[in-house]
Amino acid sequence: MSAVWTNWSGGQECRPTATVRPLDDSGVSAVVRRAAERGQAVRPVGSGHSFSAIAVTDGVHVDLSAFSGITGIGGRPSGPTVRVRAGTTLARLHDELADRGLALAAPLELAAPTVGGALAVGMHGSGPAVGSLSAAVVGLRLVDGRGRLRDVAAADLDAARTSLGALGVVLEAELAVVPAGRVRVTREPRPVEEVLDEDFWTAHPVVEAAVFPSASTALTRWLEPRPDHAEDDDGEDDEDEPERTVGVTVAGATGRTALGGATLVERALPRLVPRFNRAVSRLARTVTATGPMHRVLSSPPAVRFEQTEWALPRAAMAAGTRELLAALADDHLEVGLPVRLRVGPPETGWLHPAHDRPTGWVAVRVPRGTDHAPVLERAWRVLRDHGGRPHWASRSDWTAADTAASYPRLPDFRRVRDDYDPDRVFATPALDAVLGD
Numbered sequence: 376m377s378a379v380w381t382n383w384s385g386g387q388e389c390r391p392t393a394t395v396r397p398l399d400d401s402g403v404s405a406v407v408r409r410a411a412e413r414g415q416a417v418r419p420v421g422s423g424h425s426f427s428a429i430a431v432t433d434g435v436h437v438d439l440s441a442f443s444g445i446t447g448i449g450g451r452p453s454g455p456t457v458r459v460r461a462g463t464t465l466a467r468l469h470d471e472l473a474d475r476g477l478a479l480a481a482p483l484e485l486a487a488p489t490v491g492g493a494l495a496v497g498m499h500g501s502g503p504a505v506g507s508l509s510a511a512v513v514g515l516r517l518v519d520g521r522g523r524l525r526d527v528a529a530a531d532l533d534a535a536r537t538s539l540g541a542l543g544v545v546l547e548a549e550l551a552v553v554p555a556g557r558v559r560v561t562r563e564p565r566p567v568e569e570v571l572d573e574d575f576w577t578a579h580p581v582v583e584a585a586v587f588p589s590a591s592t593a594l595t596r597w598l599e600p601r602p603d604h605a606e607d608d609d610g611e612d613d614e615d616e617p618e619r620t621v622g623v624t625v626a627g628a629t630g631r632t633a634l635g636g637a638t639l640v641e642r643a644l645p646r647l648v649p650r651f652n653r654a655v656s657r658l659a660r661t662v663t664a665t666g667p668m669h670r671v672l673s674s675p676p677a678v679r680f681e682q683t684e685w686a687l688p689r690a691a692m693a694a695g696t697r698e699l700l701a702a703l704a705d706d707h708l709e710v711g712l713p714v715r716l717r718v719g720p721p722e723t724g725w726l727h728p729a730h731d732r733p734t735g736w737v738a739v740r741v742p743r744g745t746d747h748a749p750v751l752e753r754a755w756r757v758l759r760d761h762g763g764r765p766h767w768a769s770r771s772d773w774t775a776a777d778t779a780a781s782y783p784r785l786p787d788f789r790r791v792r793d794d795y796d797p798d799r800v801f802a803t804p805a806l807d808a809v810l811g812d
């Protein structure tokens with residue numbers, strides 16, 4: 376038995392039979408073969424940033440941290456690509472891409488997840504036309520359930536680009552990338568009704584909002600491309616600049632500084648949370664920053680939390696959000712973290728929660744130390760009723776029957792799974808619960 380493994384939020388833990396850290400492709404094949412012979416399950420693990428039990432196992436944890444870095448630059452008619460090893464953290468990927476004058480198209484703000492983990496769950500940012508990291512996949516190499524090294528065939532790519540780790544241990548991905556550029560981020564308070572209007576979501580290439588149930592002001596954030604040597608508001612050549620703060624600042628749509636305070640209020644005097652949240656929203660001021668996208672977006676969370684995030688059909692986002700905010704306020708379930716709203720285009724991945732439909736992402740977060748169950752369960756009821764599919768990394772009560780009803784390409788995914796993992800070496804109770812066997 377190896378040591379207890381815990382995820383980032385602290386809400387999931389397990390004691391794997393063994394944790395192995397293979398150093399090369401043949402090492403991964405050997406691990407899978409040996410585990411299969413012994414009848415043990417195999418679960419690749421990244422940075423443990425999923426809130427759900429998706430990385431949990433009592434079998435063998437495969438730590439891919441030795442598989443790190445970009446291994447090659449390529450090109451397709453559609454544009455530049457890079458080959459990157461699956462254990463690479465997004466922080467390292469951003470840095471290595473920037474060294475080569477390249478960047479991810481997806482606005483991913485969190486540095487810690489690995490490429491393998493982010494792809495498995497379909498990690499996304501927020502923009503009407505910017506897809507998830509999975510959408511950038513043009514090739515994948517993995518070790519399947521029989522321990523075979525395989526380049527995923529083009530016909531299977533939509534199964535593998537968001538696979539929940541059910542098809543194999545991904546070793547390397549080829550990702551479409553874009554030329555690096557500078558952006559200007561603006562964080563600004565706006566009326567809640569405005570962010571529930573579709574025009575708000577189409578005005579900028581990258582855009583998001585955060586709303587407290589009791590507040591009439593939303594905290595928003597959007598990006599615009601910033602050409603080199605653009606002039607700033609004072610007519611100066613606008614170099615990369617850190618966040619400029621004016622007055623009292625809510626540091627971003629996640630409002631890190633204020634929210635740290637709110638969670639303290641929450642524990643001591645929960646009754647005051649709505650009043651505190653309203654004050655925070657009212658006091659927010661406009662803030663801007665300029666630089667490479669991954670730098671201006673980066674905002675490490677100030678507090679640990681549990682999360683449920685659902686992909687609603689875009690047309691249902693406003694109604695679903697309104698009902699959710701009302702339900703949380705009416706049931707006195709407001710917490711010190713706002714409901715986060717984001718958007719994305721339809722995804723081709725058969726199991727991506729945004730599969731085949733423009734999506735509005737709605738996330739509810741509950742600070743660690745607060746009883747999260749009543750809040751999350753209330754959110755599940757509302758967001759499910761509005762046609763939502765949960766993010767695979769987030770907490771939910773989703774079942775295999777729900778997946779069958781909501782993902783039209785599930786039968787195709789099963790066919791690919793039968794080919795890549797006929798013996799279900801990569802199955803876990805958490806996967807069985809949402810995928811069936």
Ligand SMILES: Cc1cc2nc3c(=O)[nH]c(=O)nc-3n(C[C@H](O)[C@H](O)[C@H](O)COP(=O)(O)OP(=O)(O)OC[C@H]3O[C@@H](n4cnc5c(N)ncnc54)[C@H](O)[C@@H]3O)c2cc1C
Pocket residue numbers: 383384418419420421422423424425426429430439461462483484485487488489490491492493494495496497498499500539540541543544545546676766768
């Ligand atoms: C503070 C915070 C902010 C977040 N923000 C966002 C966000 O903005 N957008 C978003 O979409 N998500 C977000 N998430 C969720 C997070 O993106 C995902 O949980 C994360 O991408 C998973 O990466 P990981 O390396 O931590 O993987 P883990 O959580 O360790 O694993 C996740 C899954 O990937 C599988 N896996 C890992 N490596 C491989 C591999 N090499 N081959 C096959 N399967 C593999 C695991 O088996 C597991 O099923 C956030 C999470 C936190 C804690």
